Amino acid sequence: MSQATLRVQKISGHAGTVPGEDTQREYTVCKLIDTTTCIGCKACEVACMEWNDLPFGETVFGNTYQTMPETRWNYWNLILFNEHEREDGTLMWLMRKNQCMHCADPGCLKACPADGAIIQYTNGIVDFQQANCIGCGYCITGCPFNIPKFNPETKRVFKCTLCADRVSEGLEPACIKSCPTGCLHFGSKDDMKELAETRAKQLRDHSNFPNAGVYDPAGVGGTGVIYVLHDATQPELYGGLPKDPQVPWSVKLWKGPLKWLGNAAMIGGLIGLFVHYLRFGPKTREDDVEVPHEGAQP
Amino acid sequence: MTLAAPATSRVEQHVPEGHILRYTFRERLVHWLSGFSYIYLLLTGLAFWSPWLFWLAVILGGAPVSRMLHPWIGLIFFAGIMQMFALWASQMGFTAVDRAWLGSMSHYIRNQDEDMPPAGRYNAGQKLLFWGFIIFGVLLLLSGLVLWFPEKIPWSLRYLRYTAVLVHASSAMATIGLFLIHVYMGVFAERGAIDSVIHGDVTEEFVRRYHPGWYKELTDSSTPRK
Numbered sequence: 001m002s003q004a005t006l007r008v009q010k011i012s013g014h015a016g017t018v019p020g021e022d023t024q025r026e027y028t029v030c031k032l033i034d035t036t037t038c039i040g041c042k043a044c045e046v047a048c049m050e051w052n053d054l055p056f057g058e059t060v061f062g063n064t065y066q067t068m069p070e071t072r073w074n075y076w077n078l079i080l081f082n083e084h085e086r087e088d089g090t091l092m093w094l095m096r097k098n099q100c101m102h103c104a105d106p107g108c109l110k111a112c113p114a115d116g117a118i119i120q121y122t123n124g125i126v127d128f129q130q131a132n133c134i135g136c137g138y139c140i141t142g143c144p145f146n147i148p149k150f151n152p153e154t155k156r157v158f159k160c161t162l163c164a165d166r167v168s169e170g171l172e173p174a175c176i177k178s179c180p181t182g183c184l185h186f187g188s189k190d191d192m193k194e195l196a197e198t199r200a201k202q203l204r205d206h207s208n209f210p211n212a213g214v215y216d217p218a219g220v221g222g223t224g225v226i227y228v229l230h231d232a233t234q235p236e237l238y239g240g241l242p243k244d245p246q247v248p249w250s251v252k253l254w255k256g257p258l259k260w261l262g263n264a265a266m267i268g269g270l271i272g273l274f275v276h277y278l279r280f281g282p283k284t285r286e287d288d289v290e291v292p293h294e295g296a297q298p
Numbered sequence: 299m300t301l302a303a304p305a306t307s308r309v310e311q312h313v314p315e316g317h318i319l320r321y322t323f324r325e326r327l328v329h330w331l332s333g334f335s336y337i338y339l340l341l342t343g344l345a346f347w348s349p350w351l352f353w354l355a356v357i358l359g360g361a362p363v364s365r366m367l368h369p370w371i372g373l374i375f376f377a378g379i380m381q382m383f384a385l386w387a388s389q390m391g392f393t394a395v396d397r398a399w400l401g402s403m404s405h406y407i408r409n410q411d412e413d414m415p416p417a418g419r420y421n422a423g424q425k426l427l428f429w430g431f432i433i434f435g436v437l438l439l440l441s442g443l444v445l446w447f448p449e450k451i452p453w454s455l456r457y458l459r460y461t462a463v464l465v466h467a468s469s470a471m472a473t474i475g476l477f478l479i480h481v482y483m484g485v486f487a488e489r490g491a492i493d494s495v496i497h498g499d500v501t502e503e504f505v506r507r508y509h510p511g512w513y514k515e516l517t518d519s520s521t522p523r524k
Binding site for chain 1: 346352355445447456459462488508
């Protein structure tokens with residue numbers, strides 16, 4: 001990542017193209033999760049806590065293998081378990097590793113009012129900068145995946161960083177490194193998309209999963225974490241993965257038209273009042289002589 | 299001639315000759331409690347509204363401090379407008395004169411006050427301001443409670459959060475409009491108005507000019523109004 005800053009992009013007063021332009025690919029990174037080969041071992045959960053130095057909290061038993069109901073401010077990576085009965089009566093045990101999806105169009109970032117509290121790197125990683133966080137929780141409202149979590153003690157919000165610190169050093173995220181089945185992959189978005197599509201085709205053609213497909217929702221501009229699902233037409237089965245996630249319409253309205261309308265009204269109002277004062281002035285003036293009238297006292 | 303106090307007041311207050319007591323001590327206190335808390339809410343709220351105004355939160359002690367205090371000051375503001383409701387709601391009903399007053403608004407804007415229907419203690423514009431702040435104040439409180447603890451709202455009720463951000467911002471915008479007009483009228487347009495809410499009294503001329511209906515009420519009966 002750091003070398004990219006020294007790669008020449010434009011040259012002044014130079015005829016023709018930039019020498020060496022496009023010889024090196026600019027990567028958007030991506031994590032591929034193949035739910036069809038996940039065995040629910042939770043090695044990724046442990047690796048995440050280990051690398052990010054998160055203390056282990058209490059687990060909550062809910063009659064499944066799931067560690068807790070949802071991610072926490074200090075538990076960023078959680079496998080969701082779901083027992084799904086298919087139409088033919090057979091049972092499927094669906095497991096989905098849930099974490100921040102690193103949206104190309106992040107709702108959390110759109111909603112955040114604090115300067116520099118949420119940033120998106122050129123490689124696609126969406127990262128929270130807790131030093132700049134003000135604890136308002138607007139990111140919680142903006143996220144369509146229920147990912148940002150609030151730490152009531154420090155009043156800051158936390159989530160998966162896609163191990164930005166490891167990726168910047170050329171390493172894969174900790175969860176990827178720990179996966180024993182190879183259901184987790186990490187690389188460029190293009191490569192991961194290709195690999196995912198190949199796997200989905202294999203499932204469709206050879207494994208009797210006619211609806212197998214890739215989850216890379218367009219509503220949020222695509223995501224930096226993509227899934228291969230046995231049944232891509234029903235992502236909700238996988239622990240409530242939204243079918244068509246969007247930045248909430250109210251957040252879009254609030255940060256878009258309402259903001260411009262409000263700004264125009266406030267500035268227009270101030271100008272209007274000032275112009276009114278210039279045109280009409282105060283209703284009375286200090287140097288006004290009071291009009292005498294009946295019964296008036298001096 | 300000194301006229302009797304218009305509203306209930308257990309504190310006898312000295313009113314200069316030729317002046318009328320317009321606001322009792324309690325009315326003035328509640329007004330400024332609401333006024334100062336509103337200004338804090340306005341400045342910190344605008345800081346969270348636009349990145350261009352984020353510096354407001356920085357100079358007010360830092361954005362995390364502003365985020366922490368904004369809801370508490372909001373509760374104080376709400377207590378203030380509830381006091382106002384208790385004090386004034388009975389005087390804020392719309393009468394036939396008020397409807398005629400609103401119809402003649404263009405004269406009022408052009409400072410042709412002699413062409414206005416005789417307003418009572420509060421003119422129709424002031425009544426609109428009052429009800430605006432009460433209604434939007436309630437909306438701001440309800441949506442503000444959701445925004446205070448967004449992490450406490452379960453995922454299944456996330457529509458509360460989606461609604462709250464819109465309601466809070468648009469109600470705030472509406473109050474800003476009311477606030478700008480209120481400050482402009484009180485400080486710049488109607489000379490004497492700002493003094494009345496500090497010292498309590500206005501000149502008889504002020505009452506005759508802007509609230510002739512109220513003046514008539516005060517002079518017609520020798521007994522003070524309730």
